[in-house]
Amino acid sequence: MQKNTSIAVIIALFLVIGLGGYSAYKYFQTGVHLGMDLKGGLRVVMQAQETKDNKVTPENIQRSVAIMKDRVDKLGVKETNVYSQGKDRIVIEMSDVNNPEEAIDVIGTTAQLEFRDAQGNLLLTGQHLVKATAGANSNNNGTFVVNFEFDSVGADLFAKATTANVGKPLVIVLDNKEISAPTVNTPITEGKGYIEGNFNATEAQTLAVKLQSGALPLTLQPLEEHTVGPTLGKDSLDKSVKAGLLGIIAILVFMLGYYRMPGLVADVSLIVYSIVVLGTMTLLGSVLTVPGIAGFILSIGMAVDANVIIYERIKEELRNGKTIHAGIDSGFRRAFWTIFDSNLTTLITAMILMYFGSGAVKGFAVTLAIGLVASILVALTLTRYLLILFANVTDNHKLYGV
Numbered sequence: 001m002q003k004n005t006s007i008a009v010i011i012a013l014f015l016v017i018g019l020g021g022y023s024a025y026k027y028f029q030t031g032v033h034l035g036m037d038l039k040g041g042l043r044v045v046m047q048a049q050e051t052k053d054n055k056v057t058p059e060n061i062q063r064s065v066a067i068m069k070d071r072v073d074k075l076g077v078k079e080t081n082v083y084s085q086g087k088d089r090i091v092i093e094m095s096d097v098n099n100p101e102e103a104i105d106v107i108g109t110t111a112q113l114e115f116r117d118a119q120g121n122l123l124l125t126g127q128h129l130v131k132a133t134a135g136a137n138s139n140n141n142g143t144f145v146v147n148f149e150f151d152s153v154g155a156d157l158f159a160k161a162t163t164a165n166v167g168k169p170l171v172i173v174l175d176n177k178e179i180s181a182p183t184v185n186t187p188i189t190e191g192k193g194y195i196e197g198n199f200n201a202t203e204a205q206t207l208a209v210k211l212q213s214g215a216l217p218l219t220l221q222p223l224e225e226h227t228v229g230p231t232l233g234k235d236s237l238d239k240s241v242k243a244g245l246l247g248i249i250a251i252l253v254f255m256l257g258y259y260r261m262p263g264l265v266a267d268v269s270l271i272v273y274s275i276v277v278l279g280t281m282t283l284l285g286s287v288l289t290v291p292g293i294a295g296f297i298l299s300i301g302m303a304v305d306a307n308v309i310i311y312e313r314i315k316e317e318l319r320n321g322k323t324i325h326a327g328i329d330s331g332f333r334r335a336f337w338t339i340f341d342s343n344l345t346t347l348i349t350a351m352i353l354m355y356f357g358s359g360a361v362k363g364f365a366v367t368l369a370i371g372l373v374a375s376i377l378v379a380l381t382l383t384r385y386l387l388i389l390f391a392n393v394t395d396n397h398k399l400y401g402v
C-alpha cells in the first residue's frame with residue numbers, strides 16, 4: 001500500500017513540476033527585464049549651465065547626480081546608471097525605456113517650484129516640500145492634481161503666504177512658467193495643498209516625481225542622446241545560451257549516470273531550483289544581465305555541490321550496512337552543516353557585494369544570493385522528500401550507486 005501511494009505521489013509531483021516549469025518558462029519570457037548589456041537602452045549626456053546664482057561645482061554636480069538617480073528610480077526604469085563625467089557633465093544610461101523624450105524631460109528639468117503673489121513677489125519655494133503625489137481631481141472632471149505637503153518650516157511660511165493673500169490669487173510657478181493661479185479663500189495652516197493645472201494622469205505623475213526628488217541645483221541641457229546597442233551581440237548571446245544549456249544537460253546526465261536513483265532526484269531538484277530562482281527574479285522585477293547570468297550559473301554549481309555532498313554521505317552510510325531510510329536520514333544530518341557553512345560564507349560575500357557594489361556587480365550579487373537561498377531550501381526539503389518516496393518504492397542498494 002505504501003509503495004503504491006509513493007508511486008502515485010512521485011507521478012503527481014513530476015506532473016506538477018513539469019507544468020510549473022512550462023508555465024514559469026512562458027512567464028519568464030514575457031516578464032523578465034533584460035539589462036543594457038543584453039538588450040541595449042538609452043544614453044544621455046547632460047551639460048551643466050553656469051548662472052550667476054548657481055556655479056558649476058563638484059558639490060552641485062554630485063547633488064544633481066543624486067537627485068537624478070532618485071528621479072530615474074521613481075520612473076520605474078529597471079536598470080539605470082547615473083554618473084558624472086568631467087567637470088560639468090552627467091551621463092544617464094537607462095534600459096527598458098518606453099518613452100525616451102518623457103524620461104529625459106523628467107530627469108533633466110530643474111523643477112524649481114515657487115509660490116508668488118499677484119505682483120510677482122516670491123513668497124515660498126519648494127525647498128521645504130517633503131511629499132508630492134499625483135491624485136484624481138475632486139471635481140470629478142477627469143483631470144488630475146498633484147498633492148503636496150511641507151515640513152514644519154514650510155507649513156509656517158505657507159500659512160503666512162495664504163493668510164496675507166486671502167481673496168487674491170496665489171501664483172504657482174515651475175521653472176519660471178506659471179502652472180496655475182488659484183484664489184486663496186481661507187488661510188491654509190496645515191501645510192498641505194494641491195496643484196491644479198488640467199493635468200492628465202501621466203503629467204501629474206511626472207510633476208510629482210520632479211517635486212518629490214527636489215529641484216536640481218544646476219540647469220542641465222542635453223548634449224548627446226543616442227540609443228545604445230547591447231554589448232553582447234545577438235549571435236554571442238545565442239551561443240552563450242546554447243553553451244549554458246549544453247553544460248546543464250551534461251551535469252544532469254552525469255548525476256543520473258553516476259548516482260543513479262539519487263541522480264534522478266538531483267536532476268529534478270535542479271530543474272525545480274532553476275524555476276524557483278528565475279521565477280523569484282521575475283517576480284522581484286530583477287534585471288537579467290551578463291553578470292547576473294554568471295551568478296546564476298555559479299549558484300547552479302553550488303546546488304550540484306550540495307547534492308554531491310548529500311549523496312556521498314548517504315553512500316557511506318549504506319556501505320556501513322544501514323537501510324535506505326536510515327542512510328538517507330543519517331546522510332542528510334551529516335551533510336547539513338557542511339552545506340550550510342559553505343553557502344553561508346558565500347551568501348555573506350554576496351551581501352557585501354550588494355551593499356558596496358553597483359551596476360553589474362550588484363546584479364551578480366543579487367542573482368547569486370537568490371540562488372544560494374533557493375539551493376539550501378530545495379536541497380534540504382524537496383531532495384530529501386523525493387529520496388524518501390523512492391526509498392518506499394525500492395530498497396535496492398545498487399540503484400543508489402552502492
